[in-house]
Amino acid sequence: MPRQSTHQHGIPCPECTFVIPTTMPMLLSGEPIVCPMCGLALHVDAEKSADSLKLVNQLHEATQKVEQTRRQFR
Numbered sequence: 001m002p003r004q005s006t007h008q009h010g011i012p013c014p015e016c017t018f019v020i021p022t023t024m025p026m027l028l029s030g031e032p033i034v035c036p037m038c039g040l041a042l043h044v045d046a047e048k049s050a051d052s053l054k055l056v057n058q059l060h061e062a063t064q065k066v067e068q069t070r071r072q073f074r
Contacts, residue, residue, distance in 0.1 A: 015040040024060040028053060 018037035032041040
């Protein structure tokens with residue numbers, strides 16, 4: 001049985017250091033990512049982050065394909 005990751009995926013809030021839970025779809029949405037602890041809204045600059053967002057999108061698509069394939073063989 002695969003082990004569950006206990007690592008919290010996210011972005012450390014620059015204001016309060018709380019790790020803001022973040023997903024690839026959240027990063028790609030263009031919407032602000034809000035710290036649930038202090039309310040700081042983080043905005044991804046799509047123009048400055050274009051190369052990184054392209055890679056995140058490719059990773060997200062590949063992850064979805066792997067998940068679809070995995071479900072076929074259950």
